[in-house]
Amino acid sequence: MAVKVLIPTPLQKFTHNQATLECDGGTIVELLEALETNCPGIKARLCDEAGELRRFVNFYVNSEDIRFLDGKETSLKDGDEVSIVPAVAGG
Secondary structure (H helix, E strand, O other), rough: OOOEOOOOHHHHHHHOOEEEEEEEEEEEHHHHHHHHHHHOOOHHEOOOOOOOOOOOOOEOOEEEEEEHHOOHOEEEEOOOOOEEEEEEOOO
């Protein structure tokens, strides 16, 4: 099952400067494992030590925030697009 993942610029150092990747995964959790296999070190930027998604990183599946779906257990299907968006703060 191929899912398109949009990688933000700050994380592209883990993806050899690629802005998009094709990965397999039936859920966000499985997708994160596939990302880590293909891009070692990226999962530590997306998840804390307990494996929970970091608060300052937002995930969207086909433009829907996963916090309003099933969180990291959100189901994925072939052709879905997952956007990883770091939160921006400032004044």
